[in-house]
Amino acid sequence: MGFESLLGNPRLKENLKLSLASGRLSHCYLISGPTGSGKRTLARLLAAAILCRGAGEKPCLRCRACRKVLAGTHPDVITVDDPEKKTVPVERIRAARAELYIRPNEAEKKILLIPRAQDLGIPGQNALLKVLEEPPGYGVFLLLTDAADKLLPTVRSRSTELELSPLPKDLLIRQLKNDFPQADSEVLSQAAAQSGGFLGAAQALLEAEPDENARAFAACVAQSDPVALLRLLIPMEKWKRDRLIAQLQVFLELLQGALVCQAGLPEPVPGAKEIGARRDGATLLRGVEALKKAIEYAQGNVSPAAVCGYLAYALR
Numbered sequence: 001m002g003f004e005s006l007l008g009n010p011r012l013k014e015n016l017k018l019s020l021a022s023g024r025l026s027h028c029y030l031i032s033g034p035t036g037s038g039k040r041t042l043a044r045l046l047a048a049a050i051l052c053r054g055a056g057e058k059p060c061l062r063c064r065a066c067r068k069v070l071a072g073t074h075p076d077v078i079t080v081d082d083p084e085k086k087t088v089p090v091e092r093i094r095a096a097r098a099e100l101y102i103r104p105n106e107a108e109k110k111i112l113l114i115p116r117a118q119d120l121g122i123p124g125q126n127a128l129l130k131v132l133e134e135p136p137g138y139g140v141f142l143l144l145t146d147a148a149d150k151l152l153p154t155v156r157s158r159s160t161e162l163e164l165s166p167l168p169k170d171l172l173i174r175q176l177k178n179d180f181p182q183a184d185s186e187v188l189s190q191a192a193a194q195s196g197g198f199l200g201a202a203q204a205l206l207e208a209e210p211d212e213n214a215r216a217f218a219a220c221v222a223q224s225d226p227v228a229l230l231r232l233l234i235p236m237e238k239w240k241r242d243r244l245i246a247q248l249q250v251f252l253e254l255l256q257g258a259l260v261c262q263a264g265l266p267e268p269v270p271g272a273k274e275i276g277a278r279r280d281g282a283t284l285l286r287g288v289e290a291l292k293k294a295i296e297y298a299q300g301n302v303s304p305a306a307v308c309g310y311l312a313y314a315l316r
């Protein structure tokens with residue numbers, strides 16, 4: 001089986017295959033690439049390859065060890081994260097470090113998997129360095145990051161970097177056609193272009209559902225319903241500035257998307273097509289201008305309540 005289920009990246013896969021076959025594994029891999037580039041897929045395959053008990057090419061993806069890694073239940077893979085926290089808490093790193101010094105349960109190696117190494121913070125990286133500098137012989141580190149430059153040079157210099165590359169366009173489109181058989185081929189090409197060549201990013205674009213507020217906003221604008229708009233905006237007056245700005249940007253993308261649809265191009269965000277079909281271009285342009293101004297106000301010193309008040313008036 002090997003690394004086939006990771007698309008593209010032929011040189012990286014060949015190098016890994018060679019080091020696995022010769023038993024010359026690095027004790028720390030830094031897997032880097034943007035969101036949706038396959039970092040987790042590669043980490044899972046590499047962890048399976050390291051712990052695989054099957055015969056032949058590794059990972060076999062069929063033996064018990066491989067299946068446990070794929071299911072996320074292998075006792076010798078320790079994941080270090082707390083998705084609730086912006087920065088991975090340093091206590092988690094210290095706990096994982098202590099756990100790594102206990103010999104593996106059922107494999108020859110024990111893997112410490114850090115899914116977002118860019119969020120370790122400096123104290124976290126220093127805590128990690130302590131074990132990176134003197135790891136137990138059976139320890140392997142898999143660090144994943146979308147920003148390798150956020151890591152300390154001392155961490156990077158101890159790692160073998162595996163950088164994921166964008167896929168060739170034809171390969172990416174072929175896979176997307178397979179994953180989204182119902183989708184229009186122009187929509188697929190657009191997602192492929194917007195994704196920068198990364199499969200996961202293109203899939204996320206095609207799967208994106210508008211959030212509840214964006215859906216409500218699209219309905220208000222499409223139906224030209226000022227009362228519903230007011231009902232939508234009033235609770236937003238109490239929002240924190242950052243949240244309000246992010247939401248207004250989603251609204252702005254919707255109206256800009258409606259103009260794109262009117263130009264006969266594929267729908268860039270769900271909901272845009274319906275707005276484009278119901279409102280004329282001049283109204284949409286006024287809406288775009290109003291939203292841009294509201295975002296500018298919110299980024300400045302205007303209170304969220306005043307920004308929402310302005311919008312209710314400008315979009316009425």
Ligand SMILES: [Zn+2]
Binds near residue numbers: 054059
């Ligand atoms: Zn296996």
